[in-house]
Amino acid sequence: MSAAYALSDCWTMTRRELAHWARQPVAVLVGLVFPVMMLLMFGYLVGGGRAVEGEYVDFLVPGMLTLTMVFGLEGTMTAVTRDLEKGVVDRFRSMPMTDGAVLVGRATADMLQSAAGLLVMVGVGYAMGWSAQGGPAAFAGALGLLLLLRFAMLWIGIHLALVAGKPELVQAVQILVWPVGFLSNAFAAPESMPGWLGTVVEWNPMSATATAVRDLFGNPGGEPGWVTAAVLWPLALLAVFFPLAVRRFRRLGR
Amino acid sequence: MSVGGDAILMEGVRKRYGDKPALDGLDLAVRRGTVHGLLGPNGAGKTTTVRVLATLLRHDEGLVRVAGHDVRKEAARVRRRIGLLGQHAALDEELGGRQNLEMFGRLFHLGARGAGQRADALLERFGLTDTGRKPVKRYSGGMRRRLDLAASLITDPEVLFLDEPTTGLDPRGRGEVWEAVRSLVDGGTTVLLTTQYLEEADRLADRISVVDGGRVVAEGTPGELKSRAGRDRIDVVVRDAARLDEAVRALPFRPAETDVDRDRRLISAPVRDRMATLAEVVRALEAAGIEAEDVALRRPTLDEAFLRLTDRTEVAA
Numbered sequence: 001m002s003a004a005y006a007l008s009d010c011w012t013m014t015r016r017e018l019a020h021w022a023r024q025p026v027a028v029l030v031g032l033v034f035p036v037m038m039l040l041m042f043g044y045l046v047g048g049g050r051a052v053e054g055e056y057v058d059f060l061v062p063g064m065l066t067l068t069m070v071f072g073l074e075g076t077m078t079a080v081t082r083d084l085e086k087g088v089v090d091r092f093r094s095m096p097m098t099d100g101a102v103l104v105g106r107a108t109a110d111m112l113q114s115a116a117g118l119l120v121m122v123g124v125g126y127a128m129g130w131s132a133q134g135g136p137a138a139f140a141g142a143l144g145l146l147l148l149l150r151f152a153m154l155w156i157g158i159h160l161a162l163v164a165g166k167p168e169l170v171q172a173v174q175i176l177v178w179p180v181g182f183l184s185n186a187f188a189a190p191e192s193m194p195g196w197l198g199t200v201v202e203w204n205p206m207s208a209t210a211t212a213v214r215d216l217f218g219n220p221g222g223e224p225g226w227v228t229a230a231v232l233w234p235l236a237l238l239a240v241f242f243p244l245a246v247r248r249f250r251r252l253g254r
Numbered sequence: 255m256s257v258g259g260d261a262i263l264m265e266g267v268r269k270r271y272g273d274k275p276a277l278d279g280l281d282l283a284v285r286r287g288t289v290h291g292l293l294g295p296n297g298a299g300k301t302t303t304v305r306v307l308a309t310l311l312r313h314d315e316g317l318v319r320v321a322g323h324d325v326r327k328e329a330a331r332v333r334r335r336i337g338l339l340g341q342h343a344a345l346d347e348e349l350g351g352r353q354n355l356e357m358f359g360r361l362f363h364l365g366a367r368g369a370g371q372r373a374d375a376l377l378e379r380f381g382l383t384d385t386g387r388k389p390v391k392r393y394s395g396g397m398r399r400r401l402d403l404a405a406s407l408i409t410d411p412e413v414l415f416l417d418e419p420t421t422g423l424d425p426r427g428r429g430e431v432w433e434a435v436r437s438l439v440d441g442g443t444t445v446l447l448t449t450q451y452l453e454e455a456d457r458l459a460d461r462i463s464v465v466d467g468g469r470v471v472a473e474g475t476p477g478e479l480k481s482r483a484g485r486d487r488i489d490v491v492v493r494d495a496a497r498l499d500e501a502v503r504a505l506p507f508r509p510a511e512t513d514v515d516r517d518r519r520l521i522s523a524p525v526r527d528r529m530a531t532l533a534e535v536v537r538a539l540e541a542a543g544i545e546a547e548d549v550a551l552r553r554p555t556l557d558e559a560f561l562r563l564t565d566r567t568e569v570a571a
Contacts, residue, residue, distance in 0.1 A: 005363055012360040020348050023389065091344035091405065094308045096333040097361045253311040 009098040013105025021109075031075065032117055035068040036124050042187060043128050054220035061125040062142070062217055063186035066210040068117060069150040070181050074174045076110050076157030081170050084161070084252075093252065100246050107154055114150045118143060133218030142216035145230045149209045152234035152241070159245040162252070185210050189221060205233035260319070261286045261413050261444035262307060267316035269302055269468075276302040277313065278468035284446060284461075286412075289439050291459030291476075292448040299468040300448035301341065304417045307446065308338045321412045337406035337414040341421060343398045344405065347391040351382050351401050354390060355408070362409050376404040380434070396427030403434055414438065416447045420454060432458060456480075485524040488531055490539075491548040492519045504542035506534050525551065 021028045042064065043057055083089055083102075092102050132139055160173060183197075184206040190198035201207055212230035215222030262284040269277040277299050284290040292300050305311035307320055309329045318325045321335040338344065345354050352373050359369025377383045380400040390398060399419065406414060416435065420428040435458055439445055449455050455462050456476045464472040464479065472479060492501045498519055502512065507523035514521055525531045528551050539546050 008363065009361060012357060016346065016349070016357055019353060023348050086347065087340055087342040087344035088346050090308075090310055090340055091338065091358070092361070093310055094333060094336065094338045095358070095361050096330055096363075101361075253305070253309070 006098040009101035010104040013101045014108040017105055017109030031113065032120050035117060035121055039064045039121060039124060057128050057130045058219040059221045061130040062213045062219055063210050065118060065121055065146055066206055066213060067181050067186045068121060069114065069146050070153055070206050071177060072110065072114050072150050073153040073157040074177055076154050077161040077170045077173055080106060080158050080161035081167055084165055099250055103158055103245065103249055106158065110154050111151065115147060118146060134216045138216040142213040145209055145213055148234045152237040155238060155241040155245050159241045159248060162245060162248040208233050259285050261321055262446060263319040265317040267313050267318055269306060269313045275468055280468060281470055282463055284444060286444050287442050288460040289445040289447060289458050291455030291462040292446060292465055293452060293455045293462050294465035295450065298465045300465055301417055304415045304448060308336060308415055309333055335412040337411035339403055339406045339416045339419050341417050343402045345390045345402055348389055350387045350389060351385045352377060354401065355405060358405050358408050372408060376407065380404045395423055396430060399423060399427060399431060411443060413444045416445060418448055486528055487522055487552055488525050488535060489550050489552065490521045490535060490546055493545040493547045495519050497544050500542065501544045504538050504544060506538055
């Protein structure tokens with residue numbers, strides 16, 4: 001019975017997030033448009049000068065998809081922080097509902113939004129002349145790796161929001177996420193960077209996902225053998241931040 | 255102390271925030287089916303008490319039982335039996351009234367249909383039926399409070415916590431909340447009500463605990479507290495400021511109970527027997543040859559009673 005309750009609680013909390021979307025379609029739309037804007041900017045305005053073998057758009061799109069997954073962190077943080085500021089979390093916590101349901105609702109909604117975002121970006125990518133040559137299974141695998149990265153970022157975001165609990169920290173993270181996102185191979189190959197920077201970039205978990213995804217899409221910049229790293233990095237992050245976030249939520253009242 | 259008859263029991267409860275004690279050995283017992291007022295100034299520990307009772311905050315020391323269950327060890331059982339109306343609306347501001355109630359109903363596991371029916375019943379009971387899809391953030395203060403109260407009554411709780419339920423409401427909104435609380439109590443709910451207004455506690459509560467500095471400093475029925483803290487008073491205004499101290503010595507008041515206001519040349523003291531004291535005062539002034547500008551008997555204000563109860567402990571401590 002309690003497993004059924006847990007499922008029902010998680011579904012109720014997911015419905016709550018979906019109801020928020022229905023209330024604010026414009027905000028949802030802006031969330032989808034922003035990464036598309038970035039893609040167009042880098043594709044047409046900045047991209048021309050990048051030293052990459054093959055078409056830059058083929059290099060850029062997988063990188064941009066990866067970056068979008070990482071930037072999802074801010075959205076999650078903002079939403080959790082905003083929730084905590086309001087009294088409604090007190091009501092949830094004083095009710096006999098499943099402990100983690102509030103967080104699961106957030107996670108499900110964010111994953112749905114990210115999946116929708118990915119599809120939009122893929123569509124725009126195709127319109128820009130991007131093409132994937134890896135076949136449908138590899139294509140699905142690539143999307144899976146991207147969503148796995150997003151899932152890890154999600155729980156980092158929830159944890160950071162619970163630790164900080166203040167909008168000021170969200171701003172700090174919103175700024176910091178840029179250098180972290182750019183210290184990757186999303187826009188440029190590490191070989192084109194100074195030696196030490198290239199090393200940092202190669203060790204960025206985001207780069208593992210980008211490289212593996214490029215490989216699966218059959219795009220330039222991909223290298224075989226990175227899929228394992230692209231699975232293990234997010235799993236490692238999850239192993240740390242998922243329990244931390246849940247624990248933090250339980251301990252809100254101490 | 256009879257555990258069986260108490261809906262709320264707190265014994266020697268302590269809670270610190272860093273170095274600052276918020277609850278400093280608080281004791282509280284509330285019998286089932288009664289309204290208990292928790293009265294005290296800002297920062298006295300009222301909200302901390304409610305948050306500990308509602309399982310939102312873990313206390314450091316002491317025993318806390320709600321509806322017969324330990325809040326730390328049996329939090330889930332406690333949560334099934336309580337309703338909470340906090341100081342700030344605990345509602346999803348983006349959603350409409352019905353959406354909110356339905357969501358909370360689902361979380362109490364009433365099922366989709368049950369939650370919907372319960373939401374409609376509560377909306378009707380609190381006069382919110384025609385709010386439609388309007389988001390809560392566009393509600394008036396009174397409407398929001400009513401919806402918040404409705405949300406805390408989803409499952410007809412055994413114990414209801416109301417943390418300053420009328421703060422920030424206009425007199426009409428206040429009256430509406432009082433009305434709702436009274437009808438709940440008729441239904442057998444135990445209510446713990448925190449308030450800064452003695453009038454509110456006086457109107458609603460069967461018993462009152464006056465809280466200050468994280469401890470209960472006085473407890474009793476509203477009548478008992480008023481007679482203890484707020485006896486009738488006599489005010490004497492002396493014409494010549496220079497003779498104020500002389501007048502204080504001449505008057506038959508206990509020094510510890512006497513207030514002297516030099517700016518207004520006013521001496522004020524509690525009275526047991528109104529007419530006898532009045533006569534005594536007039537005689538004493540005459541005998542000392544001190545001219546009074548005014549001598550008046552008056553009832554204490556409720557605020558005075560409250561201030562005296564909380565003041566006295568500071569002197570004692």
